[in-house]
Amino acid sequence: MMKTDSLKSPSGKGSPVGKFKADGPNREVWKAGKSILIFILGFLYLVPVIVLFLTSFKTQIQIMEKGFNWFFMPTLMNYSNVLLEQGFLRYMTNSLIVGLVSTFVTLLIGGFASYALVRFNFFGKGTISFGTLLLRMIPPAVLVVPIYVLWSYFGLSDTLLGLIIIYVGLNLPFTIWVLISFISDVPVELEEAAVVDGCGPWRIFFTVILPLIKPGLAAAAIFTFRIAWNEFILALVLTNRITRTLPVATTIYLTDTGVEWGNITAMGTLVALPAIIFTFIAAKQLIAGLTAGAVKG
Numbered sequence: 001m002m003k004t005d006s007l008k009s010p011s012g013k014g015s016p017v018g019k020f021k022a023d024g025p026n027r028e029v030w031k032a033g034k035s036i037l038i039f040i041l042g043f044l045y046l047v048p049v050i051v052l053f054l055t056s057f058k059t060q061i062q063i064m065e066k067g068f069n070w071f072f073m074p075t076l077m078n079y080s081n082v083l084l085e086q087g088f089l090r091y092m093t094n095s096l097i098v099g100l101v102s103t104f105v106t107l108l109i110g111g112f113a114s115y116a117l118v119r120f121n122f123f124g125k126g127t128i129s130f131g132t133l134l135l136r137m138i139p140p141a142v143l144v145v146p147i148y149v150l151w152s153y154f155g156l157s158d159t160l161l162g163l164i165i166i167y168v169g170l171n172l173p174f175t176i177w178v179l180i181s182f183i184s185d186v187p188v189e190l191e192e193a194a195v196v197d198g199c200g201p202w203r204i205f206f207t208v209i210l211p212l213i214k215p216g217l218a219a220a221a222i223f224t225f226r227i228a229w230n231e232f233i234l235a236l237v238l239t240n241r242i243t244r245t246l247p248v249a250t251t252i253y254l255t256d257t258g259v260e261w262g263n264i265t266a267m268g269t270l271v272a273l274p275a276i277i278f279t280f281i282a283a284k285q286l287i288a289g290l291t292a293g294a295v296k297g
Contacts, residue, residue, distance in 0.1 A: 049272075056265040063261045078266035087241075087249070095245040096274075098160055098235075099228040102167040106224045107217055109168065110175030115205060117176070118183045119191075129180075136173035144237050151238060158240040166238070167228040175220040182216035183209060222279050229275045246271045 055063060057074035082088060116122075117129055147166060148157060156162030186209060194204045210217070232247045239248060250267045253260040 052265050052268055052272075055261065056269045058262060060260070060262055078262040079270075081263050082266045082270065085252075090242070091244060091246045091249040094160060094239075094243055095229055095247075095271075098163050098167065098245060099225050102164045102171070102228045103221055103224045105164070106168050106171045106175050107220060110172055110179055110220065111205070111210065111213075111217070113172070114176045114179035114183055115209060118180055119188075132173040132176050135169075136177075140170060140231070141233050144233060147234070148237055157238055158243055160243055163235060163238055163243070163245075166234055167224075167231065171224040171227055174223055178220045178223075179213060179216050182213040186212050225278055226275050229278075230271070 051068065054070070056078050057076070058069075058072055059075055059077065062069065062072050113132075117125060143166075151157040151162045156165070190208055190212075191204050194208050199207070229245075230247060235245045235248045236251070239245065246267070250264050250271070253263040253267070
């Protein structure tokens, strides 16, 4: 006589379905609490941005009023003062050159370095990998004086090239470690197949590896460009009136007669816009790359 296991009722005590139903209310509470927490954190993050944006439309008298007034008669005078300021286009051009060039060079060098660290075995590989991570832990403010001395000696102070070199060095460790994780996920068999088809090392890197790590490149590009665009301390020390970037240009509104808060907030809003736009564009490419990789067979 064959023995058959008795099937438990879906509503039984040990039934997975019954357990799922019992956990249902707790799961809903957890989801609701998580949503509330995310909303609170998002609100706290956006409040300074909203205050910056609203203050840029206020007059100096409205700004100096006691308390923060959420309802007021807006004015475009601050933006007019900033945009018509002599040198604004030059400062904008300097920031774009520094941000885009440093991002491109960082991704290029970081891609080569991360590929070498993943695919090749050589003496000092572990030391180099760990050393790049340690370099990222050094605060940029600590490097201001030694970099200024060295750059003055080599004639790189007050130049965009000197600023680009610094930003490439600061952002390389993060870029290398981000791309290492993506390159490690690329099957070696793809490169072996490319070698069989007659591809050399350079062609394999640019036609096989790079297209597969686009999400990593997008993430590294977001980080690198935002650092280069928003950095203030090094740019303040290593640039002059001709080569200063937009964040440094906000200091021209710190005058002997007082702080022109309206112009500063207007400049801050204009400085933030390109970085935000670039982040959204790169983020869309990042999400598209991750989605495309998930559905490939």
